[in-house]
Every structure is written in structure tokens, then in C-alpha cells.
Amino acid sequence: MGINTVFEALSHPVRRKVLALLKAGPLSAGDLATHFDISRPTLSVHFAKLREADLVVVERQGTSLIYHLNASILEAALASLLSLKDDEE
Amino acid sequence: MGINTVFEALSHPVRRKVLALLKAGPLSAGDLATHFDISRPTLSVHFAKLREADLVVVERQGTSLIYHLNASILEAALASLLSLKDDEE
DNA sequence: ACGCTAATTAGCGAAATGACTAATTAGAGT
């Protein structure tokens, strides 16, 4: 929890790519996996970090888990970064 | 180098606080240190990561090193985050 | 050259990260 967790989640390229893929719309873990060259378990741990940061939300659909982007948390990170630059708090 | 390095640099609370302090204006390493409870060498390593990411720029002034925020890199990070959210670019 | 202050770099240890394979859980279908 907290903005810390969010920034840590954002610090790995695989996780940022996951978010980029989800930007276009929800995808299952399996569908996401086709875009990466790492093992599914490893990717699953990346998903877990994104969930922990609330950057994604999961919905079960049969045996599949569908991942959705959580834009509001992305906004929070954006706001936090913006606050380092501008004079708005 | 690269946006990767930038996000990694941003992933630690101490380093984000350094940037927040520099937002108000340049500060020496020593002045920055007064705001933290960690040892100076440890803080120095945090500075090094910020330099590596080009998030800060250093200027020597006598025996002091003055750190400046590099807003353009912050903008790059901002843009990268924004691209995860919106449809622009 | 010496000493003083500012800051970094070196070296070390504990803990976290990120990769893998193997094992487990969860749901759907027969």
C-alpha cells in the first residue's frame, strides 16, 4: 500500500509493459504472457506486484484471470511525480 | 541511461524526497543531508543513482557539491507515465 | 606541506529482487 509500493511496481520494465498492454483493454494472464519471453511463474510474480500496488485489478472468468488497468492509481503516481516538478502540491 | 534507470531512481523514497527538496532550489550535499536520518555515505550513494539517471546535475562550489534538479528528465518520466494512461503520442 | 571540512568511494553484511523448475490451487467438462 502507499505511493511507495506504486513506484516500486513501476520500476521494472516488464511491469510497465504489462500496464501498457492493459491500456488498450483488459487481458487474461495467458494473453499477456504471449507478449513476453519470461516464464509464466515469473510473470505471475510481476502481476502480484502490480496487484499489490493496486495498479491492476483482477476478475475471474472461468479458469482465466482477467487483468484490468486501474487508472486511478496511475493518476496518483502521475500527481506525485508532478508535485516534484511544479508548484502545485 | 534510459527511462529504466530513471524509474529505478524514482523507486526509493529517500531519492524522491531529495528531488522534492531540490524543487525549491539547488542545495549542497551537506544541506540535503540535514533533512535525513541516514548516514552521509549512504545518502551519497542515493545521489549517485540520481546522477546516473540524470535527474540531478552537480556543480562544484569550493569544497561543496551543489545539486540541481534536472526538470527535463522528470518530464520524460512524466511523459512515459502519461503514455501508460492516455492515447497521446 | 599540513590540517580541516566536504563529499565520495570501498568493503562488508542482511535483506530484497527476479529468474527458474516443481508443486499446488481453481474451475470446466466429461
Next chain:
DNA sequence: ACTCTAATTAGTCATTTCGCTAATTAGCGT
């Protein structure tokens, strides 16, 4: 109940991170 597929969790290992203290580098003043 059994089996198949989807996905996660457990266990292991190598590497990185981040904290510390000790040692080094850089500049200023005497």
C-alpha cells in the same frame, strides 16, 4: 471423481539493494 487447462505459490539460487563504518579524494586556508 478424473482430467485438462489456467494460473499462482513454493522453493532455490544468483544478483542487486541499501544500510553501516573505514578509507580516500578534493579544495581551502594557514
